Amino acid sequence: MKFAQPWGRQRLSFLLENAASREAKMWRSYVPKKPTSQDIDVSPAQRDEAVRWLTELHSRLQLYPETLALAVSILDRFLAPIKARPKYLRCIAIACFFLAAKTCEEDERVPSLKELAASSNCGCSPSEILRMERLVLDKLDWDLHTATALDFLHIFHAMVMSCHSGFLDSVSGLNRSQHLALLTRQLYTCLADHTLMQLRGSMLALGLISLELETCCPDWLALTIDLLRKAQVSLFFLLP
Incomplete structure (x- = not known):
């Protein structure tokens, strides 16, 4: 775990205010999407399955808890306003996971893209993950800094x-x-x-x-x- 040291009360108040500020800026109320053909948009059940898959991958790689929490946050922020075909879901999810790892982990702990593509069995190549990563960043205006x-x-x-x-x-x-x-x-x-x-x-x-x-x-x-x-x-x- 990344942050295990005790904090003083003044420091905790500052951290809470800062986190609340980021949450107020980034959080959007969840609006369930209308049922559509499962070939057209990712269903809530498919989203949950993707999160469980990322959780298993995160456990195998033994990365920080912050990495998984941020990956899920990025995934949800990306999926909320768009229709994404389910066949691309794992590519989207692994791109979000890679972005979170690069944000939260020390450089030496970040798995290489080739390693990540192989170990995750995501079904997409490193170049495809990179292209998806750019799509995610563009959709989120390159702002991944949110409170989880x-x-x-x-x-x-x-x-x-x-x-x-x-x-x-x-x-x-x-x-x-x-x-x-x-x-x-x-x-x-x-x-x-x-x-x-x-x-x-x-x-x-x-x-x-x-x-x-x-x-x-x-x-x-x-x-x-x-x-x-x-x-x-x-x-x-x-x-x-």
């Missing part, structure tokens, strides 16, 4: 840890990093469910944290409300 649900999960988890030192006492056998890794795996499952695309990443992350708090903290509701208040305050100051 994972960003908020990291921040909310650190906030709980900073104000509730006994949080992990009830989570047997897990240290701070292991517990965050557990929540991250739960988030991966959520990312592969298109019905949850109705939620902002911040609210999805808060929901996961709240469910975890409920299982181990008597004052879970007060902690959840406090996190929600902090998130809403960050958003409030961004409104015109």
